[in-house]
Amino acid sequence: MSMVYASIFPSNFIHPSPIKSSKSFASLHPYFPSVQQHTSINTKKRYFPLPGVASIPYPVPAPINVDYLESEFSGHGVTFEDISDSCVVKMGLENGSLATVMLPSGMITSYKASMWHGGLLELLHTSVSEGEDGSDPVIQGGVSLAFKIESDDDGGVSWSPNTWALRDVRGNPDESIQVELVSSNSEGMIEVKHILTLQQDILSSELVFSNSKSSPLRLLGSVVSHLTVSTPDATYALGLERSNFHSRPPFLSNFSIIPPESGRTKDFDLWNPFTVEELLSTWGAGKQNNAVDTKSREREEDPEGEEDDNNKQLTEKMSRVYTSAPRDFIILDRGRRNSVVVQREGFNELYMFSPGSAHEWYGKYAYICVGQSALLEPIILGPKSVWRGTQHLHNPNL
Numbered sequence: 001m002s003m004v005y006a007s008i009f010p011s012n013f014i015h016p017s018p019i020k021s022s023k024s025f026a027s028l029h030p031y032f033p034s035v036q037q038h039t040s041i042n043t044k045k046r047y048f049p050l051p052g053v054a055s056i057p058y059p060v061p062a063p064i065n066v067d068y069l070e071s072e073f074s075g076h077g078v079t080f081e082d083i084s085d086s087c088v089v090k091m092g093l094e095n096g097s098l099a100t101v102m103l104p105s106g107m108i109t110s111y112k113a114s115m116w117h118g119g120l121l122e123l124l125h126t127s128v129s130e131g132e133d134g135s136d137p138v139i140q141g142g143v144s145l146a147f148k149i150e151s152d153d154d155g156g157v158s159w160s161p162n163t164w165a166l167r168d169v170r171g172n173p174d175e176s177i178q179v180e181l182v183s184s185n186s187e188g189m190i191e192v193k194h195i196l197t198l199q200q201d202i203l204s205s206e207l208v209f210s211n212s213k214s215s216p217l218r219l220l221g222s223v224v225s226h227l228t229v230s231t232p233d234a235t236y237a238l239g240l241e242r243s244n245f246h247s248r249p250p251f252l253s254n255f256s257i258i259p260p261e262s263g264r265t266k267d268f269d270l271w272n273p274f275t276v277e278e279l280l281s282t283w284g285a286g287k288q289n290n291a292v293d294t295k296s297r298e299r300e301e302d303p304e305g306e307e308d309d310n311n312k313q314l315t316e317k318m319s320r321v322y323t324s325a326p327r328d329f330i331i332l333d334r335g336r337r338n339s340v341v342v343q344r345e346g347f348n349e350l351y352m353f354s355p356g357s358a359h360e361w362y363g364k365y366a367y368i369c370v371g372q373s374a375l376l377e378p379i380i381l382g383p384k385s386v387w388r389g390t391q392h393l394h395n396p397n398l
Helices: 002-006 035-039 066-073 276-281 288-301
Strands: 078-083 086-092 098-103 108-114 120-122 126-129 138-141 143-150 165-172 176-184 190-199 202-211 217-228 235-238 244-247 304-306 311-313 318-322 328-333 338-345 349-354 367-381 385-394
Touching: 066 078, 066 165, 086 176, 098 176, 098 190, 108 143, 108 202, 143 190, 143 202, 202 217, 202 367, 217 338, 217 385, 318 367, 367 385
Parallel strands: none
Antiparallel strands: 078 086, 086 098, 098 108, 108 120, 126 138, 143 217, 165 176, 176 190, 190 202, 202 385, 217 367, 235 311, 235 328, 244 304, 244 318, 318 349, 328 338, 338 385, 349 367
């Protein structure tokens, strides 16, 4: 096992922090090179429909000029393709590693990692199903961001970064490629950057939350990653022994894959697994009226525990938030003879969900969901401040 951990920090590891671009975007929308290009008769524009979760409001996304993206960002190992009503951004390295992200949803749908035997292996689990009433297909799984930002000041904020735009592309296919996405609220006072970095054996998602307001913000949510496995019965979580946890219902985000027997559906009004009272009880002053009832309910429905197995088999259905997990641990799939090292920076909590093994091998529910999260305790983003958090998916099998 020491050999697996030894490669977590390879000598050529590049931390996915922002790199100053030589391009100036001060007066240009990232999808439009100029007014002339916007009005050109040959310009290819796409307007994205709202995703299938009707209960969650989305701003109207901007049109995407795929031809411009190709001409502006070519030469970095990145290509662009419009499929149906989506723009697909593909990142490819010379060693064969590939990653795909969709716009405007910002969902990472694929990470194909190079293996020691020379082939590629898909590490993410994605499900595609028919849309309602003949609408576009619904894509779930992969890696997505499910966060909610709120404040209590007079001009209270309640916003989620659901629509993403491409800001920049950096790097080269020989070493690493970096794609920077951005989402901001309608007032422009809150900005979230998602800096996706593909290296030869690592896929990193760095999140940068910027608060330009003069009052603090609360950040709740999780990076939600569906790792594909043969079956949870053949899958183990290595390295979590003595980690404290809370058992909670499965986290429900826009792109979550949740088995029907879990009792949680997209009609559920909240984007997270907690009731309003539970969320408010963690938000400090002025929210104490619900504390007694919440604590009583948590004793009955939120059992706490300590992980007693360093090689935990994920056979049984499980949904937990670990509060003292190590910064890196391993998901080992003996069925596919593959492993993934999951590492986090900034986030204090780790969310893990196993749908259990009562499902078809290599089927829709053959995955393990992990998330670097702030679900039990919100992250406080101070006035005029910036907070960073990162997830690394490391392929130790190269």
